[in-house]
Amino acid sequence: MRFNEIAPIKPLSPEQARLKSMKDRVKRDQEAVKAERARQKIKSGQEQLTRIS
Numbered sequence: 001m002r003f004n005e006i007a008p009i010k011p012l013s014p015e016q017a018r019l020k021s022m023k024d025r026v027k028r029d030q031e032a033v034k035a036e037r038a039r040q041k042i043k044s045g046q047e048q049l050t051r052i053s
Contacts, residue, residue, distance in 0.1 A: 012020060
């Protein structure tokens with residue numbers, strides 16, 4: 001790979017950095033909600049299994 005093929009990454013402006021951090025936070029929160037729903041669903045299924053047995 002040649003040096004001129006590597007494009008330098010410019011630092012984000014403060015406004016762009018703020019937007020990027022907000023978007024990243026939203027994605028993390030969405031994943032956390034998804035994981036929590038899955039945990040609750042698993043817990044509910046395990047409780048149903050114990051009630052049946």
